[in-house]
Amino acid sequence: MNIRALIPQGIASRKVVLAVLFLLLLFIFPAIAFAFTGGMHTESVHRRLGEKSVKAETQSHRPVRRHRKLGQETKPPQDAEFNVVSYGAVGDGQTDDTPAFQKAWAAACSSSKPATMLVPKEKDFLVKQTTFSGQCKSSVRFKLDGTLVAPGRSTWPKENLRKWIVFSNVDKLTVSGDGTMDGKGEVWWKNSCRVNKNLKCTEAPTALLLSKCNHLKVENIRFLNSQQMHMSVEDCKDVTLKHITIVAPGDSPNTDGIHIARTKDIQVMDCNIKTGDDCMSIETGTENLYASKITCGPGHGISVGSLGDKNSEARVSNITINKAHLVGTTNGARIKSWQGGKGYAKDITFEDIIMDKVKNPIIIDQNYCYMDDPLQPKACKKQNSAVELSNVQFKNIRGTSGTKEAIKLDCSDTIPCHDLVLQDVKLTFSGHGKGATSTCKNAKLKKSDNVIPKTC
Numbered sequence: 479m480n481i482r483a484l485i486p487q488g489i490a491s492r493k494v495v496l497a498v499l500f501l502l503l504l505f506i507f508p509a510i511a512f513a514f515t516g517g518m519h520t521e522s523v524h525r526r527l528g529e530k531s532v533k534a535e536t537q538s539h540r541p542v543r544r545h546r547k548l549g550q551e552t553k554p555p556q557d558a559e560f561n562v563v564s565y566g567a568v569g570d571g572q573t574d575d576t577p578a579f580q581k582a583w584a585a586a587c588s589s590s591k592p593a594t595m596l597v598p599k600e601k602d603f604l605v606k607q608t609t610f611s612g613q614c615k616s617s618v619r620f621k622l623d624g625t626l627v628a629p630g631r632s633t634w635p636k637e638n639l640r641k642w643i644v645f646s647n648v649d650k651l652t653v654s655g656d657g658t659m660d661g662k663g664e665v666w667w668k669n670s671c672r673v674n675k676n677l678k679c680t681e682a683p684t685a686l687l688l689s690k691c692n693h694l695k696v697e698n699i700r701f702l703n704s705q706q707m708h709m710s711v712e713d714c715k716d717v718t719l720k721h722i723t724i725v726a727p728g729d730s731p732n733t734d735g736i737h738i739a740r741t742k743d744i745q746v747m748d749c750n751i752k753t754g755d756d757c758m759s760i761e762t763g764t765e766n767l768y769a770s771k772i773t774c775g776p777g778h779g780i781s782v783g784s785l786g787d788k789n790s791e792a793r794v795s796n797i798t799i800n801k802a803h804l805v806g807t808t809n810g811a812r813i814k815s816w817q818g819g820k821g822y823a824k825d826i827t828f829e830d831i832i833m834d835k836v837k838n839p840i841i842i843d844q845n846y847c848y849m850d851d852p853l854q855p856k857a858c859k860k861q862n863s864a865v866e867l868s869n870v871q872f873k874n875i876r877g878t879s880g881t882k883e884a885i886k887l888d889c890s891d892t893i894p895c896h897d898l899v900l901q902d903v904k905l906t907f908s909g910h911g912k913g914a915t916s917t918c919k920n921a922k923l924k925k926s927d928n929v930i931p932k933t934c
Contacts, residue, residue, distance in 0.1 A: 514824070557594040557619060560586040562603065564706035569601025576606045585615035587648075596656060599623035606633060609644040614689075617650035622699060629684075631665045639681040642705065647690045654697040661685045661704035672731035682706035682732070685779060689713055697721055703730070710737040710751065711744070713763075720747040724927040728776030728806075730754030735777065738764050740818060741828050748773060756781045757807070758799075762821070764790040769798070775805030779836070781812045782826060784846050786819015786865040790793070796821040802831045806880070810839035814846040817890070818861035824868045833877030835908045840872050842898075867895035869924075874901070878908040885916035885933050896922040903929045 490643035495553055560582045563569065567578035588591035597603060601624040610620070629644055642661065645651055655681060661683070670681035688694060692715045700723045701708040708724045724735040735751035740763030745768040749774045751757040757774035760767060761784045774780060780799055785792035792809060792815065804810050811828035842866065847858035867889070884905035889895040898921055907914040918932035923934050 482627035497903065508578070524708050535657055538833060552773075558589045558590045559585070559594045559596055561598060563598060563601075565788070567603055568796040569598070569603050569624060571602035571604055571625075573604060574606060574629075575603045578606050579603070579605055579775045583592075583610045586618050589614065589618075590615050592617045593620070594621050595621045597624045597626070597655070599656065601625070603628050604629060605643065607642055609641075609646055610648065611646050612648035612651075612891045613826060614650075617647060617652070619652040619654065622653065622655035622659070625658045626855070627660050628662045628683075630662070631669070634683070639676050639683060640706075641687045642683040642685050643867075644687045644689065645691055646687075649689075649887070650690045650815065651691050651693075652695040653688075653695070653699060654695065656698060656837075658700040658702055659704075660687050660702045661708075661789050663703040663705045663726065663733065666705040667730050670731045670796070675728075682778055684708075684710045684737075686710070687712065692716055694718070694837045699723075701725070701735075703727075704733055705735045705753075706732045707737050709735070711741050712738070712739045714741045715743055717741060717744040718747070719745070719749065722749045722751075724749070724753055725759075726753045728752070728754055734759050735774075738767065743770070743924040744798060745770075749773070749845070751777060753777045757804075760794065760797060761785065762790070762794060764794050764797065766796045767798070768800070769802070770800045772799070772802040773805070774802065775778070775807045775834075775836075777807050779804060779807045779809035779812050779838075780828075781809065782823060783812075783814035785815040785823055786821065787816045789818045789861075789863075792819055792821035792823055792865045795825045797801040797824050799828045800830055802828075803834070804831065804836050804839075806836065808837050809823075809841055810836040812838070812841045812843070813867060813870065813877065814841075814843045815860060815865040815867070816846050817844075818863055819865040820863050822868070824866075824870075825871065826869070826873065827871045829871070829873040831877075833874045833875065833879065833905060835878050837880040838883065838886060839877070839879050840875065840885045840900075840903070842867065842870065842887045842889060842895055844893075844895060844920075845888055859870040862892050864890035864893040869897045869899075871899040871901070872894065872903060873899070874902045877905060879914050880908055882907050882909070882912070882915050883917060884931055885918075885929075887916075887918045887921035887933065889920035889922075893924055897924045898922065899925045900929045900933060901927045902923060903914055905930065 562582045565581040567575040567579040586595040622664045682709040683705040686709045698721045725836045726733045733754040735757045739761040744767045748771045757777040758780045861873040916931045918934040
């Protein structure tokens with residue numbers, strides 16, 4: 479039978495077309511797709527073991543990015559280090575290491591990134607009078623872990639005896655470490671007119687002078703037997719001094735511990751000072767000073783002044799001495815100014831202080847007089863001007879006085895000190911006999927509350 483004859487012609491044509499399309503979809507199009515992708519597939523399947531694709535090789539050269547964990551701090555970049563030994567310092571206590579120190583400083587000061595000038599431990603470096611000057615390109619740390627040893631008295635230049643180590647005009651300076659500055663002061667003291675009154679009075683060096691250094695830190699340094707003052711901070715701003723130890727005999731002449739002048743915004747924290755003069759002396763031009771946890775003794779106490787010497791003008795304000803402990807000192811909390819001076823000292827607070835057998839625990843002396851030459855003692859002339867003292871507070875001061883006179887307020891006849899506050903003061907005499915006493919001359923108190931011995 480002829481099947482096509484039984485099927486209408488139009489219907490057969492359509493079925494043929496559909497069958498052809500079906501065959502194309504089933505066999506032809508997959509073959510074309512394989513032709514385009516088969517090579518790549520074959521390469522992927524047959525790639526030799528260990529062979530990298532171009533894409534993988536390209537990715538392998540990309541840096542791996544690691545994300546910082548939440549709360550994890552980034553480490554600050556390390557300072558460039560300049561070890562004085564690398565510049566020729568010997569450190570045997572006898573060889574002059576001054577040139578090596580100067581070379582190391584020049585390199586550190588010229589560094590474009592923060593620098594550390596290292597004085598290594600377990601060595602004694604003989605350094606003569608020298609000045610480390612700025613301006614430096616970046617911050618500098620003078621890391622003293624060894625010992626600086628001063629030269630003999632005969633090697634000092636006669637035209638300038640007043641300084642040993644000087645940092646001048648260096649901003650963002652840090653002086654720190656576990657080391658010592660040994661001034662070898664004994665030979666200087668023997669030749670002082672304060673010790674031997676038959677000798678002519680001469681100058682002596684300050685161990686460390688910091689001049690015109692802003693944003694300054696001095697930490698953990700130990701001073702031993704300075705020739706005269708141990709450390710002087712002058713014409714600086716934004717200063718932190720902490721964990722400083724100063725040691726000299728109680729009879730060493732003019733060996734002030736920390737001397738501050740013409741400096742603003744200072745913190746002095748956790749210092750232990752044993753010396754032969756003022757543990758701290760705060761002079762004209764000092765503003766905004768806060769000192770806390772100062773241990774003093776032996777020494778002459780913590781002093782504001784002397785001010786107004788040689789008819790000069792004083793400017794001192796906003797001084798706070800807090801949580802001090804004074805042991806066996808010749809004075810305690812003291813303000814001293816000369817007759818004939820001018821200017822002011824105001825807003826001064828001594829608080830939370832313990833006195834242990836301190837002579838003159840609380841003293842204001844507007845008639846201070848100090849003889850430059852003990853061979854020619856002269857009475858100070860009475861003068862009509864004085865530095866004005868105002869808003870001075872003594873609060874929560876307790877302990878024992880080594881003298882019967884525990885409180886002495888000796889103010890000027892012409893410009894009396896005024897607006898004084900004594901509050902919660904209890905001082906007893908450590909000796910035998912009657913209790914402690916007080917004297918009051920030309921002092922105008924704003925408040926006196928719970929004070930023993932009673933005053934004014």
